Amino acid sequence: MEGRNRDRLRLQCDLFSPEGEEEFMSDVASFQLGDQQLEMPVVTGSEGERGVDISRLRAETGVITLDPGYANTGSCQSDITFIDGEKGILRYRGYPIEELAQKSTFLEVAYLLLYGELPTQDVFDEFKDEICHHTMIHESIKWVYRGLPKAAHPMAVCAAVVGALATYYPEDLEPGDSGQVRMSVHRLLAKFPTIAAYSYKYSIGQPFMYPVNRLDYASNFLHMMFATPCEEYEIPQEVSQALDLLLILHADHEQNCSTSTVRMVGSSLSNLFASISAGIGALWGSLHGGANQAVIEMLEQIALEDGSAEAFVSKTKDKKSGIRLMGFGHRVYRNYDPRAKILKSACSSVLDALGVQERLLEIAMNLEEIALKDEYFVSRKLYPNVDFYSGLIYRAIGIPVNMFTVLFALGRLPGWMAHWKEMHQDPAFKIGRPRQIYVGPEERSYVPMENR
Ligand code: ACO
Numbered sequence: 001m002e003g004r005n006r007d008r009l010r011l012q013c014d015l016f017s018p019e020g021e022e023e024f025m026s027d028v029a030s031f032q033l034g035d036q037q038l039e040m041p042v043v044t045g046s047e048g049e050r051g052v053d054i055s056r057l058r059a060e061t062g063v064i065t066l067d068p069g070y071a072n073t074g075s076c077q078s079d080i081t082f083i084d085g086e087k088g089i090l091r092y093r094g095y096p097i098e099e100l101a102q103k104s105t106f107l108e109v110a111y112l113l114l115y116g117e118l119p120t121q122d123v124f125d126e127f128k129d130e131i132c133h134h135t136m137i138h139e140s141i142k143w144v145y146r147g148l149p150k151a152a153h154p155m156a157v158c159a160a161v162v163g164a165l166a167t168y169y170p171e172d173l174e175p176g177d178s179g180q181v182r183m184s185v186h187r188l189l190a191k192f193p194t195i196a197a198y199s200y201k202y203s204i205g206q207p208f209m210y211p212v213n214r215l216d217y218a219s220n221f222l223h224m225m226f227a228t229p230c231e232e233y234e235i236p237q238e239v240s241q242a243l244d245l246l247l248i249l250h251a252d253h254e255q256n257c258s259t260s261t262v263r264m265v266g267s268s269l270s271n272l273f274a275s276i277s278a279g280i281g282a283l284w285g286s287l288h289g290g291a292n293q294a295v296i297e298m299l300e301q302i303a304l305e306d307g308s309a310e311a312f313v314s315k316t317k318d319k320k321s322g323i324r325l326m327g328f329g330h331r332v333y334r335n336y337d338p339r340a341k342i343l344k345s346a347c348s349s350v351l352d353a354l355g356v357q358e359r360l361l362e363i364a365m366n367l368e369e370i371a372l373k374d375e376y377f378v379s380r381k382l383y384p385n386v387d388f389y390s391g392l393i394y395r396a397i398g399i400p401v402n403m404f405t406v407l408f409a410l411g412r413l414p415g416w417m418a419h420w421k422e423m424h425q426d427p428a429f430k431i432g433r434p435r436q437i438y439v440g441p442e443e444r445s446y447v448p449m450e451n452r
Pocket residue numbers: 069286287288289291316317323324325326327328329330331332380382385386387
């Protein structure tokens with residue numbers, strides 16, 4: 001920053017609440033830049049979160065805000081998911097994740113996220129029926145798979161096939177047409193398990209298994225993953241229930257990296273399939289959805305070496321090692337991720353029910369115990385996140401490691417689509433286009449090659 005101007009921008013956030021005003025009042029924050037003073041509205045959410053609406057800042061002062069990683073930036077107002085990272089609270093449309101995990105199903109949660117309310121029986125039956133009858137993908141899409149290397153990561157395959165769906169449904173791509181959007185949303189929710197399972201079948205050289213529409217959502221996916229034309233896959237109830245639970249827990253998480261990507265791509269009025277394909281790409285990274293794969297690889301590595309959780313935790317504290325304790329830490333949670341809490345207990349029950357002895361679970365619990373007492377993790381408020389235990393359940397139910405993140409995408413799909421829809425219906429809708437502070441060379445003249 002040396003040599004660069006650092007003027008002082010004074011942000012006075014005197015949040016007065018005029019008496020008698022109701023819950024949703026807007027307060028005012030005043031900015032001062034040099035002699036210039038500006039008042040801006042403070043928007044208050046239904047759970048009391050506050051944000052200064054700076055949308056007039058540049059027009060009125062010529063300056064912008066700089067917020068790498070958008071850690072302090074609200075990109076929209078949303079009524080889909082509420083998180084209180086300090087208290088470890090997560091609610092979809094107001095319903096606590098713990099209740100949904102215990103009482104609901106993934107398809108019902110998908111409906112809730114997409115349409116805002118829990119469905120009545122009739123409405124749900126119709127929704128389910130529609131999702132269960134759009135599960136097949138066009139036969140020629142199989143050639144898209146065949147054009148890709150067998151060793152391709154299934155996230156890359158899924159992103160390609162989801163993107164390719166836009167070529168099959170050109171009549172339903174208009175983001176402003178609610179009928180077309182509904183059709184695309186239902187198609188994608190119905191077809192994604194098929195697309196995901198086919199990416200696995202293709203990688204191991206087995207024939208694609210057609211969906212069976214009488215099965216529930218999770219069971220149908222398991223059937224397409226594990227049955228073959230020669231042998232049925234008997235789906236243990238514990239396995240389909242565990243998968244359904246995992247999908248519920250991953251279904252939405254407000255403005256995370258992949259959801260923001262889906263919104264950003266959709267904000268150019270690009271179609272749903274292109275937006276979701278980009279979201280899959282964003283989720284793939286190891287700092288986001290890819291962490292569930294990275295956790296298992298980390299646990300396997302520890303088991304392979306000497307099994308010492310203590311030695312590994314020490315390495316993760318040394319910045320020079322470049323190693324992080326995967327499945328720990330979260331941009332929003334500064335407390336135990338409520339999803340990790342549910343998964344930790346589900347992990348033990350699923351493993352018990354399936355009679356799986358898992359050395360990696362022991363290592364994970366050891367790592368957690370050590371880290372939660374360690375000053376480094378305590379002072380930085382680093383707790384287990386959703387990825388810490390999810391991989392162990394996936395592993396126990398037979399999901400190969402490179403499919404873990406695909407399962408995350410399958411769960412997150414309704415959340416992505418709910419945000420995409422919400423954004424297009426928002427009266428404040430605008431193309432997403434952040435600014436920057438340019439720090440490159442000032443104007444200079446082109447130098448011919450021979451003079452450089
Ligand atoms: N292991 C060791 N140190 C960590 C870890 C970790 N897992 N996470 C954060 N830290 C340290 C950082 O080195 C930094 O230390 P410093 O203040 O001394 O420089 C401090 O904690 C803050 O970390 P940031 O990276 O600034 O936090 P941020 O909010 O940007 O990152 C993230 C959050 C990416 C999740 C981070 O905690 C991480 O890399 N975790 C491991 C990967 C992971 O599990 N990702 C899944 C997230 S959940 C999801 O996407 C579904």
